[in-house]
Amino acid sequence: GRFDVAAVLIGFVxxxxxxxxxxxxxxxxxxxxxxxxGDRRDNFDIYLPRLLARYNKQVFGTLFVAATLYTAWCWWQA
Incomplete structure (x- = not known):
């Protein structure tokens, strides 16, 4: 129910x-x-498994959009 906090966090992202x-x-x-x-594997600069590091923008971007839509829906219902 804290949509002000959600809005700030969405803004940071x-x-x-x-x-x-x-x-x-x-x-x-x-x-x-x-x-x-000299290592240039997909996960050389991030502590994630290689497959997740390769697709992290797609995975976490989808989660961000879904969570933002859910937040907007909850706000609309309030």
């Missing part, structure tokens, strides 16, 4: 999406991590 979009859909910190290793 939207800011992160803007940062990713502005950086060619790559995390800006990937370049920092790349300076310390």
């Amino acid at each position: 939207l800011i992160e999406i803007l940062l990713l979009a502005g950086n060619g859909w790559a995390c800006p910190l990937t370049a920092v991590a790349a300076r310390f290793t």
Whole structure:
């Protein structure tokens, strides 16, 4: 029932999406991590299994959209 908190958290994620979009859909910190290793596997810079790291934007993007739609639906019902 705390839609104000939900709106702030959704806003934080939207800011992160803007940062990713502005950086060619790559995390800006990937370049920092790349300076310390020659490893370039999909998960070299993130603590996720390789398959999940490869598709993390699709997986977590879908979850974000679903959760945002659910939040909007709950807000509409309130």
